[in-house]
Amino acid sequence: MKFLKLFIVLLVAFSISCEKADECPKEFTVFGKTLPYSDLYKKGDTIILSTEFSNMIYSKDLKKEFDFTKVELNFGFRIFRVDSPNTGYYSSATDYCNIIRLDTLPFEVIHFSSGNSMLFGSIIIKKGINSNSISIILTEAGTFMLSYGVFTNESIEDFQNNCKGNTYDLSTRLNNNKDNNINLLKESPNEHFNTWMIVEPNRFYYQKSGFAYRVVE
Numbered sequence: 001m002k003f004l005k006l007f008i009v010l011l012v013a014f015s016i017s018c019e020k021a022d023e024c025p026k027e028f029t030v031f032g033k034t035l036p037y038s039d040l041y042k043k044g045d046t047i048i049l050s051t052e053f054s055n056m057i058y059s060k061d062l063k064k065e066f067d068f069t070k071v072e073l074n075f076g077f078r079i080f081r082v083d084s085p086n087t088g089y090y091s092s093a094t095d096y097c098n099i100i101r102l103d104t105l106p107f108e109v110i111h112f113s114s115g116n117s118m119l120f121g122s123i124i125i126k127k128g129i130n131s132n133s134i135s136i137i138l139t140e141a142g143t144f145m146l147s148y149g150v151f152t153n154e155s156i157e158d159f160q161n162n163c164k165g166n167t168y169d170l171s172t173r174l175n176n177n178k179d180n181n182i183n184l185l186k187e188s189p190n191e192h193f194n195t196w197m198i199v200e201p202n203r204f205y206y207q208k209s210g211f212a213y214r215v216v217e
Contacts, residue, residue: 023062024168025059025061025062025066025168026059026061026167026168026169027059027060027061027168027169027171028057028058028059028060028066028168028169028170028171029057029058029060029170029171029172029173029207030051030053030057030130030149030150030170030171030172030173031051031053031172031173031174031176032049032050032051032148032149032150032172032173032174032175032209033048033049033050033051033174033175034047034048034049034146034148034174034175034211035047035048035050037175037178038213039181039184039212039213039214040213040214040215040216041138041213041214041215041216042138042215042216042217043138043139043140043141043215043216043217044137044138044139045137045138045215046100046135046136046137046138047135047136047138047146047213048133048134048135049077049133049134049135049136049146049148049174050131050132050133050134051075051130051131051132051133051148051149051150051172052129052130052131053129053130053131053150054128054129054130055067055068055069055125055128055129055130056068057170069128071152072152073123073130073150073151073152073170074120074121074122074123074150074151074152075120075121075122075123075132075148075149075150075151076118076119076120076121076147076148076149076151077093077118077119077121077134077146077147077148078091078092078093078116078117078118078119078146078147079091079092079093079095079096079097079144079145079146079147080144080145080146080147080193081095081096081140081142081143081144082143082144082145082184082185082188082190082193082212083142083143083144083187083188083189083190084142084189084190085189085190087190088190088192089192090115090116091116091117091118091147092116092117093109093117093118093119094109094117094119095117095140096138096139096140096142096144097136097137097138097139097140098136098137098139099119099134099135099136099137100135100136100137101133101134101135102121102134103121103122103124103131103132103133103134104124105121105122105123105124106121106122107119107120107121107122108120108121119134121134123150130150132150134148138215140215141215141216141217142214142215143184143187143188143212143213143214143215144212144213144214144215145184145185145193145210145211145212145213146210146211146213147208147209147210147211148172148174148209148211149171149172149174149208149209150170150172151170152170169207171207171208171209172209173206173207173209174206174209174210174211175211180205180206180210180211180212181211181212181213182197182198182201182205182210182212183212184212184213184214185197185198185205185212186198197210
């Protein structure tokens with residue numbers, strides 16, 4: 001009888017720990033825009049990239065909101081050239097555009113040893129609303145894919161459900177319910193874009209804030 005009681009106690013404890021683990025969020029999504037939305041631009045055209053969302057962010061897997069008030073959020077921006085087989089997965093923050101306007105918070109372009117570069121900046125927080133916007137002038141002709149989205153360096157966060165030690169992903173979906181010109185990637189001679197991203201587009205393109213476009217003279 002004593003062992004039966006012990007077994008029941010352990011079973012209940014195990015059930016509670018599993019329930020807590022199941023209540024820990026793993027995937028969050030916020031939304032952004034590219035204006036004007038098009039698949040074709042001219043050199044010298046301007047694209048505005050923006051995002052705006054509340055501190056309560058929706059968890060896709062648990063289908064409820066969590067409070068990100070105490071989480072430090074930032075944004076990142078970079079462009080990939082997809083019409084050349086020789087560029088690999090090279091990305092740049094400045095090679096294919098000029099950034100002409102950025103919200104007043106500080107930002108920096110970081111150059112990595114791989115040769116890639118990326119723009120990092122802060123999010124404006126006002127009355128529980130997070131926002132950011134940048135404007136870019138297109139300077140090169142060709143076919144490209146930009147990535148602009150919100151991220152956090154705090155991959156381990158203690159939410160209200162005692163989820164310390166659990167990792168989660170925060171992604172940005174640009175132009176919700178639009179295809180973001182993914183067909184342009186199928187035309188790419190680069191297998192990183194014409195194969196790898198096409199196999200799992202939601203994971204490798206849409207949830208990585210991808211937007212493809214062509215620029216002409």
